[in-house]
Amino acid sequence: MDSLHALDEPSLEDAGTFFFAVTILSLAVLGTTLCVAITPIMLLKSLNAKKEPRYAGSKEEISGQQSKGNYENPQVLELKMEIEETRKQVDLLLQKASNNNNQQEETAYASEES
Known part of the structure; x- marks a missing residue:
């Protein structure tokens, strides 16, 4: 009977272990979520940055220079x-x-x- 009675009462060690496990799992989930959310956004930004020229000038000038093969800053x-x-x-x-x-x-x- 004493062994069953001991299982009903949570000890301080059990609470600390539970808190530690929940904290580690929460950090793991948060890190994974951030990686999964940020990586595609960064990839899309880098792909869009490569498509758009970073030089000054109107779009007509840029397209005209590109068609001539004379596109420089x-x-x-x-x-x-x-x-x-x-x-x-x-x-x-x-x-x-x-x-x-x-x-x-x-x-x-x-x-x-x-």
Whole structure:
């Protein structure tokens, strides 16, 4: 009879074990739910991000540039233009320096002859 009476009264250890088990199961369910809910959302966002171009410009400009195969970021195009202008200026300066050097050599050669 005493053994049956002991089963009716919950002990503190049983309550702690039950609370621990419920807590672990709740955390497991919560984690699984978050993973199951967030993963498809993130996948859909990444797929949509790949479809839409991230460059500035109207949709007509973008579609026109894409059809021409000339689709680049306007800032990149602007930088390429600046680089090209700088190269032209450098070429002109090098040409002037070369001409000055040639003139100095000619005057030095002419002064040696005389």
